[in-house]
Amino acid sequence: AQSVTQLGSHVSVSEGALVLLRCNYSSSVPPYLFWYVQYPNQGLQLLLKYTSAATLVKGINGFEAEFKKSETSFHLTKPSAHMSDAAEYFCAVSVPPSGGSYIPTFGRGTSLIVHP
């Protein structure tokens, strides 16, 4: 079974500072990994995904994440935070199916707070 742990339910940064949101996964087989963002009263939007190609994945809005197999991590970063980045961020993992389809497992989410 796969699982995801997001360290820190809240992360607070100043505008212009580095954003680092942590995600560690557990999977018995090579996983697919995703980061989603959710703004208030909206659904989730995919930021980026890792599907076994390049380990450094670039996404939308200046975000990127690096897949580190040895650390079972997929941390999300952005060099310079913007006020509009304030939202809830979810890491998710899914594994190739064995007899079924993919079922993504989501982390509990990290709320990013950006101070002016």
Add this chain to the structure above:
Amino acid sequence: KAGVTQTPRYLIKTRGQQVTLSCSPISGHRSVSWYQQTPGQGLQFLFEYFSETQRNKGNFPGRFSGRQFSNSRSEMNVSTLELGDSALYLCASSLESSGGTDTQYFGPGTRLTVL
């Protein structure tokens, strides 16, 4: 291209009632998944439909059911509502698969409140 739409956006029901939520996927998408989002449990997978067939089911009681129509639109039904069913119900569509290389597109959700 229009996004995923969900109706209604807000719903208030009382315990014991039943409710039906609707989801219209992006045109051409055949996979529709449903999720329940609560502060306590986070995002949990309910089920996935593909070509009118339930392909996967999460760990929810039988009170939660769904179906998919030939045009890929999907509905989910919750019978005998309980207070704990209060949640944001999210629908997501993708071309073929819920969690593989296909990108899932989420709707805005239906906020269900059970009194």
